[in-house]
Amino acid sequence: GTMPYEVIHSCILNFSNTHKFGCTAHIKNINTGKLDPHAKAGKWIGFDDASKGHKIYWPE
Numbered sequence: 770g771t772m773p774y775e776v777i778h779s780c781i782l783n784f785s786n787t788h789k790f791g792c793t794a795h796i797k798n799i800n801t802g803k804l805d806p807h808a809k810a811g812k813w814i815g816f817d818d819a820s821k822g823h824k825i826y827w828p829e
Contacts, residue, residue: 788813794825 775781795808811825 796825
């Protein structure tokens with residue numbers, strides 16, 4: 770099946786970069802020692818409008 774958006778705009782939508790809102794995101798911590806945690810867990814809340822980054826909520 771074809772989506773109405775694809776018919777109107779003559780392009781195929783790409784959903785490979787979609788994430789579920791509120792899913793757990795592990796962010797690598799680059800300033801750690803050998804015994805420190807190497808990642809920090811947060812919640813994914815969307816894409817950043819100003820850059821090609823992601824918005825992560827830190828529940829702390």
